[in-house]
Amino acid sequence: MIEPLLLNLEHRDVLAPSEHALLRKTMTMSRRIAKGDDLVSDGSRPTCSTLLVQGFAARYKITRDGGRQITALHVPGDFVDLHAFLLKTMDHGIVALSPCHVLLADHADLRQITESSPHLARLLWLDTLVHGSIHRAWIVAMGRRSKASHLAHIVCELYARLQITGNVDGQSFHFPLSQAEMADVMGLSLVHMNRVIQDMRRNGLISWVNQTVSILDWERLRTLAEFDPTYLNLWIEPR
């Protein structure tokens, strides 16, 4: 069940068999979370970290006026709250956008990894750095891209991230978010989100029906998004 994480890490560096074993030993507990429930709550102080192995989840923050902003989307293989191992207190929540299956790693065991297995520790560090890199890509998209380009960038990114764990099917992937949730990702109103999506469809770039997104024209989508996957660090090198 830990395979999605291994695939993730192995796209960045070679793992020794002992590192496989160590990770397996660390991820003991398993949990299922229903759609809409929090994997991790705002303000909590987790004592273990959550690895998402199945389903979609989102980091989010609620503002005083009741608005919600999603700051990250998580897919199978993402170590969703590895952050809390060192940050200690959650300053935002993480919610299941679909039924989720997760594995838990006790912080004491993670600490043990940093003490005894520096290479594996660097790869876990790297995992959090890649998510930081994704945050920067989102900031650029929010600040300086058209809404269509922003959406296109998200679709390209999700395709790339889902592909490495085998969660795509041809040019399509399962995508369980509602348009309202997508609006919370892009910082738009629901009405405008809907219009941006329909423009995209009319232009023959994507289809999105039945919780399935399909990329109809990669080249034009990539160009519109100015998508360059460098920031996802999807290549192997010694780290």
Next chain:
Amino acid sequence: MIEPLLLNLEHRDVLAPSEHALLRKTMTMSRRIAKGDDLVSDGSRPTCSTLLVQGFAARYKITRDGGRQITALHVPGDFVDLHAFLLKTMDHGIVALSPCHVLLADHADLRQITESSPHLARLLWLDTLVHGSIHRAWIVAMGRRSKASHLAHIVCELYARLQITGNVDGQSFHFPLSQAEMADVMGLSLVHMNRVIQDMRRNGLISWVNQTVSILDWERLRTLAEFDPTYLNLWIEPR
């Protein structure tokens, strides 16, 4: 010269004298960068990481149409491209917004720290996690706050970050950005940025003259920004 980094780390955990010494030994080279020059260039593969000890710097990305989005502001004490130690290839640039003084740490030496000094390694990891946390706060501000609230949040955040290294003076701090640069931070046009700033002044929240920002009414500024410093992790605990 390494003091700002020590102050930064020591706001999160206790450092042993040997860890002080190790950091000092690692930060050998020193460099000065003129305003407007890149500390680190987009697309490069740095072999050392840059610690900012004096001045302001910004991470930025240029879009095809010539727009610029600043994804992070850096102040003295920030280990600005520790990321590249593991991410390897820069997918964005880092520019000096004022004359900057930096220290360099060779990646081989950083690797040595992760091998021999796990606690210090965790603190460096933590430093990058805090910057990820700041990214998320920015995403929330860009997506779901009014422009005035967004600006207020940035002012609160900078004040808090500058304070821990002793770079504030009462309720004021030196802030060398132009309004055009600030527009690239917030993803606005220059004209609108100017209007947001003037609203803020008219409301008696801040003054901003001569590269000096002063907070005139903390309580109202904090409320407007919904600023909660939890995400900056400015408290000591074992990590």
Next chain:
DNA sequence: CGCGATCTTGATAGGGTTCAAGGTCCGTGG
């Protein structure tokens, strides 16, 4: 004193929010 960089203001147009209403789909219970 003159020039470039920066800040400020006005006018216009377009993008995005909000309010309102109707449509579609699907699961549930009578």
Next chain:
DNA sequence: CCACGGACCTTGAACCCTATCAAGATCGCG
């Protein structure tokens, strides 16, 4: 098996926020 309700998607219209274009004002420096 069909009626109903709820979640989600779609559309229209009015208004406001923000970008863009254009020009003038201010500041600091050589």
